[in-house]
Amino acid sequence: MAAPVIDRSATASSVRSLTLGKALNLGLRTAMEADPKVLVMGEDVGKLGGVFRITDGLQKDFGEHRVLDTPLAESGIIGTAVGLAVRGFRPVCEIQFDGFIFPGFDQIVSQVAKLHNRTLGRVKVPMVIRVPFGGGIGAVEHHSESPESYFAHTAGLKVVACSNAVDAYWMIQQAIACDDPVLFFEPKRLYHSGFMKADVDTAATPQPLFASKVLRRGSTATVVAYGPSVKVALDAATAAEEDGHSLEVIDLRALSPLDLGPVFESVRRTGRLVVVSEAPSEASLSSEIAARVQQECFHSLEAPVLRVTGFDTPYPPAKLEEHFLPDLDRVLEAVDRSLAW
Amino acid sequence: MSVLDEVPATEADSAVPDSAALYRTIRFIRRFEERAVELVKAGEIRSGIHPCIGQEAVAAGAVATLDADDVVLSSHRGHGHLLAKGCDPARLMAELAGRATGIDRGRGGSFHPSDFSANVFNATGTVGHGAAIAAGIGWAAATAGSPRVVLSFFGDGAVSQGALLEGFNLAALWRLPVVYVCENNGYATTLPAGAAIAGTVVGRGEAFGIPSSSVDGQDAETVYAAVREAVVRARSGGGPSLLEMRTYRYHGHHTFELKTRLRYREQSEVDSWLGRDPLLIQAARVAEDERARVDAEVEARLDEVVRFAVASPYPDPATATDHLHADGLRPRPGSAR
Ligand SMILES: Cc1ncc(C[n+]2csc(CCOP(=O)(O)OP(=O)(O)O)c2C)c(N)n1
Ligand SMILES: [Mg+2]
Numbered sequence: 001m002a003a004p005v006i007d008r009s010a011t012a013s014s015v016r017s018l019t020l021g022k023a024l025n026l027g028l029r030t031a032m033e034a035d036p037k038v039l040v041m042g043e044d045v046g047k048l049g050g051v052f053r054i055t056d057g058l059q060k061d062f063g064e065h066r067v068l069d070t071p072l073a074e075s076g077i078i079g080t081a082v083g084l085a086v087r088g089f090r091p092v093c094e095i096q097f098d099g100f101i102f103p104g105f106d107q108i109v110s111q112v113a114k115l116h117n118r119t120l121g122r123v124k125v126p127m128v129i130r131v132p133f134g135g136g137i138g139a140v141e142h143h144s145e146s147p148e149s150y151f152a153h154t155a156g157l158k159v160v161a162c163s164n165a166v167d168a169y170w171m172i173q174q175a176i177a178c179d180d181p182v183l184f185f186e187p188k189r190l191y192h193s194g195f196m197k198a199d200v201d202t203a204a205t206p207q208p209l210f211a212s213k214v215l216r217r218g219s220t221a222t223v224v225a226y227g228p229s230v231k232v233a234l235d236a237a238t239a240a241e242e243d244g245h246s247l248e249v250i251d252l253r254a255l256s257p258l259d260l261g262p263v264f265e266s267v268r269r270t271g272r273l274v275v276v277s278e279a280p281s282e283a284s285l286s287s288e289i290a291a292r293v294q295q296e297c298f299h300s301l302e303a304p305v306l307r308v309t310g311f312d313t314p315y316p317p318a319k320l321e322e323h324f325l326p327d328l329d330r331v332l333e334a335v336d337r338s339l340a341w
Numbered sequence: 342m343s344v345l346d347e348v349p350a351t352e353a354d355s356a357v358p359d360s361a362a363l364y365r366t367i368r369f370i371r372r373f374e375e376r377a378v379e380l381v382k383a384g385e386i387r388s389g390i391h392p393c394i395g396q397e398a399v400a401a402g403a404v405a406t407l408d409a410d411d412v413v414l415s416s417h418r419g420h421g422h423l424l425a426k427g428c429d430p431a432r433l434m435a436e437l438a439g440r441a442t443g444i445d446r447g448r449g450g451s452f453h454p455s456d457f458s459a460n461v462f463n464a465t466g467t468v469g470h471g472a473a474i475a476a477g478i479g480w481a482a483a484t485a486g487s488p489r490v491v492l493s494f495f496g497d498g499a500v501s502q503g504a505l506l507e508g509f510n511l512a513a514l515w516r517l518p519v520v521y522v523c524e525n526n527g528y529a530t531t532l533p534a535g536a537a538i539a540g541t542v543v544g545r546g547e548a549f550g551i552p553s554s555s556v557d558g559q560d561a562e563t564v565y566a567a568v569r570e571a572v573v574r575a576r577s578g579g580g581p582s583l584l585e586m587r588t589y590r591y592h593g594h595h596t597f598e599l600k601t602r603l604r605y606r607e608q609s610e611v612d613s614w615l616g617r618d619p620l621l622i623q624a625a626r627v628a629e630d631e632r633a634r635v636d637a638e639v640e641a642r643l644d645e646v647v648r649f650a651v652a653s654p655y656p657d658p659a660t661a662t663d664h665l666h667a668d669g670l671r672p673r674p675g676s677a678r
Contacts, residue, residue, distance in 0.1 A: 043530065043532065044532060047531065047605065048530075048531045048603060048605065051530065071529070071532070071538070072468055072498040072499070072501050072502060072532075072537065073503070075502075075503050076501070096530075100467065102467070103467070103503070138387045139388050140450045140451075140453070141450075141466070311661060311662070311672060312665075312673075313661050313665060313672065314448075316448075316658075316661050317388075317439040317450055317656065318387040318388040319387055319447070319655050320439075320656065320661065323658040323661070
């Protein structure tokens with residue numbers, strides 16, 4: 001296969017301003033250049049470049065043997081990727097929308113998660129499953145969901161979520177390089193948002209993949225979020241400043257294993273924690289965080305851990321999603337409740 | 342004696358289709374979809390739709406063979422199935438627009454509507470899910486001694502899903518009264534059927550011993566004849582059938598394509614299928630003055646439909662916790678706190 005020709009003429013320096021979607025695309029491209037064993041597979045990912053255009057141009061540049069248009073068959077896609085992964089490839093599967101991961105769920109929890117353990121470590125399953133997740137695009141049930149807790153609940157899987165272009169660029173490459181299977185959640189409503197454009201320095205040294213990150217220092221209360229909710233948390237912190245509250249905002253990034261050290265450290269200083277997530281709250285990542293923080297920071301807590309999440313209902317019709325999704329007002333209201341405790 | 346001679350008598354049991362009625366159904370679906378696309382552009386249908394324009398003869402011809410009590414399972418491209426089965430178009434349009442007056446109060450939307458008054462049991466938005474559900478509904482009918490049949494629609498994309506093949510196997514194993522109708526419009530989103538399906542659609546059915554055939558899906562009367570034979574077989578205990586309807590969608594996969602122009606079909610291909618427009622094929626069988634009368638009546642009705650949908654309120658967000666459980670159990674108050 002001919003070596004791909006990449007047009008870099010427009011960007012002489014190592015810094016470029018990218019949307020989250022374009023940063024993912026560049027990260028995938030870079031990983032594919034670095035390792036010929038990296039494959040991309042999924043529905044409409046090749047010729048079309050994905051319904052969200054995240055794999056745009058990859059098939060053209062790397063060929064049909066490395067970027068595969070698969071039939072509509074999530075169980076088949078993930079199962080095939082398992083077979084490839086245990087034989088030395090690094091497949092990156094795209095699930096078209098969050099709600100369509102479930103035909104492949106069985107392969108994920110029964111095979112992807114367990115093969116390494118079951119074979120006493122003799123096989124590795126270095127595959128990535130990319131999942132555009134979350135709401136806010138005016139779509140319906142199956143197209144706006146946040147299923148990450150199912151996977152964080154499953155031993156043997158690693159789960160991460162990116163929230164911005166810089167992380168998207170690095171995290172996708174790190175996930176591909178990881179020898180374990182990684183569920184990679186992408187905040188679809190931020191893919192093409194100009195607001196989320198950032199300067200990505202491709203020569204920088206990234207932080208480790210499974211590490212959370214303090215995005216904003218503060219002392220009044222700690223707000224923890226991941227994926228699309230990080231922007232909501234940051235907006236809330238900006239708005240809270242006007243009321244004289246300084247919020248510390250932490251982007252979890254790693255959902256399994258969780259990196260809660262920075263959260264404990266923060267809560268020991270602020271005494272208050274609000275967790276923000278679009279996923280329904282029952283038996284979820286937000287419950288796990290609340291449980292561990294109360295265990296580790298019990299004597300520092302000035303108020304119970306509060307959660308701002310999607311409701312425990314199916315995802316609502318498009319016109320009602322603004323009521324379902326955590327927004328700035330709900331986060332600020334939770335901060336106020338914590339302060340008034 | 343063929344199975345056709347031992348058919349239980351039913352309302353729709355006519356070997357001869359009603360050409361004018363089929364024309365009206367096709368015309369109604371076509372114009373309903375065109376009006377819905379306008380409402381998408383106007384921002385009234387926020388989620389967009391998967392228009393079935395170009396495929397109307399399949400819905401019209403297939404559903405015309407059924408009785409009111411027979412059950413239809415629809416797909417994400419299913420407005421035509423619902424309309425042909427007698428769903429109230431005003432309440433369907435309100436459903437697409439997410440309004441409180443919709444058949445499912447906006448909860449099903451364009452993607453997963455149900456209309457129990459018309460015996461349309463849900464459109465399963467997850468591609469391939471309907472085939473086994475259809476088998477179960479068929480089983481329930483058969484064990485109750487009822488002559489009811491189930492018509493299960495899906496696209497060419499679905500025949501690559503494992504769930505669909507499991508449904509086929511069960512329906513065949515237990516000789517269930519299900520008619521599987523695959524609307525092969527040549528593409529699953531942007532992937533050509535030829536690049537997705539090893540073997541053939543018909544071969545999927547034959548592998549399970551299901552009588553299977555491929556039919557011209559642009560001609561409503563051809564569709565009618567083929568589906569009628571399968572319905573008769575199902576009603577008389579002959580088990581499931583699979584019919585591949587060769588058809589085409591004239592619009593994009595979803596109305597998002599109005600904004601994102603995708604290039605995955607040749608214009609010459611679209612043009613050749615436009616030359617086999619199901620509306621024109623059926624129109625040629627109906628007298629001109631009759632057509633003019635139907636067209637005017639359809640338009641007047643659709644004016645009311647659109648007015649009703651647009652004027653309807655959105656559901657009260659407080660209703661979001663209704664109907665989670667049969668015993669009325671709701672999420673804990675403030676469960677997100
Ligand atoms: C299991 C599953 N995966 C992915 C999707 C997303 N999706 C919606 S429609 C569609 C293509 C369906 O193609 P086909 O079955 O041929 O029906 P058509 O759209 O052509 O009517 C896809 C991939 C889905 N609905 N369900
Ligand atoms: Mg299709």
